[in-house]
Amino acid sequence: KGIPELKNNKNCLIFSSEDELIEIIKLIMTHKIDLNQIRQNAKETFYNYFYYKISVKKILSIMNVNKSNV
Numbered sequence: 001k002g003i004p005e006l007k008n009n010k011n012c013l014i015f016s017s018e019d020e021l022i023e024i025i026k027l028i029m030t031h032k033i034d035l036n037q038i039r040q041n042a043k044e045t046f047y048n049y050f051y052y053k054i055s056v057k058k059i060l061s062i063m064n065v066n067k068s069n070v
Contacts, residue, residue: 005045005048005049005050006045009033009038010038010041011038011041011042011044011045012038012042013033013038
């Protein structure tokens with residue numbers, strides 16, 4: 001809930017109970033969840049939001065913008 005970039009069935013699989021996990025497994029086994037697409041989306045999300053090299057560049061960019069406003 002605290003990471004809005006993660007979206008269930010888009011770039012991750014979220015469950016909060018054993019029953020929900022079992023349902024996800026059933027959907028995977030019947031190919032109703034496309035794991036390859038979720039995997040691809042997850043990798044893209046990771047690189048866009050969580051990869052340290054990109055995150056540091058974004059932070060430095062924000063800091064430079066803030067310095068120019070002073």
